[in-house]
Amino acid sequence: MALFDFSIIRSLRKKHNMSITFLAEKSGVSAPVISKLERNRTKAELDTLYKIARVFKMSCTELLNLAETGMTVPVKVTTHTSEEFFFRKIRYKNMECLYGKAPKGGKVSRPAVHGDDFEICWVLSGQLLLTLPTEKHILKKDESIRFDALLEHTYEAQQESEILLLHIKKEQRS
Numbered sequence: 001m002a003l004f005d006f007s008i009i010r011s012l013r014k015k016h017n018m019s020i021t022f023l024a025e026k027s028g029v030s031a032p033v034i035s036k037l038e039r040n041r042t043k044a045e046l047d048t049l050y051k052i053a054r055v056f057k058m059s060c061t062e063l064l065n066l067a068e069t070g071m072t073v074p075v076k077v078t079t080h081t082s083e084e085f086f087f088r089k090i091r092y093k094n095m096e097c098l099y100g101k102a103p104k105g106g107k108v109s110r111p112a113v114h115g116d117d118f119e120i121c122w123v124l125s126g127q128l129l130l131t132l133p134t135e136k137h138i139l140k141k142d143e144s145i146r147f148d149a150l151l152e153h154t155y156e157a158q159q160e161s162e163i164l165l166l167h168i169k170k171e172q173r174s
Contacts, residue, residue: 004067102157109154119149126161
């Protein structure tokens with residue numbers, strides 16, 4: 001099995017409306033080599049990846065990470081209790097997914113544990129009150145919300161509830 005899937009180069013090219021010829025001219029890598037890379041018909045040299053990555057204003061490491069994303073990466077579920085919520089969690093490099101259950105009246109407020117993430121809350125069952133510094137939201141079954149996880153926030157189960165929380169790393173800020 002191949003360790004990397006460089007068809008991502010084709011995706012990047014199309015996203016930036018580039019032809020293979022244009023990418024070849026900008027990178028200094030021949031069009032046939034780019035074509036073979038995109039079809040995973042040749043092994044990639046670091047020098048070649050570096051030249052291609054620079055055209056997309058990224059590092060060689062970032063391009064390699066994108067090429068590696070298609071690979072399966074199994075992780076084990078961990079569990080923990082936070083205040084009155086019970087969570088099952090999986091974590092990957094750029095995101096964390098938590099399935100939570102809470103009894104009616106259960107609360108949780110631990111924004112200090114967050115990095116520079118977006119938080120998405122999806123209510124699977126029940127009803128939840130989300131309190132942010134300047135606003136409150138009642139979320140019912142099949143409703144969701146996204147906000148900056150660094151904001152002080154509290155979840156309170158208005159009914160016995162099940163939720164799905166996603167913590168997604170923000171892209172590096174300049």
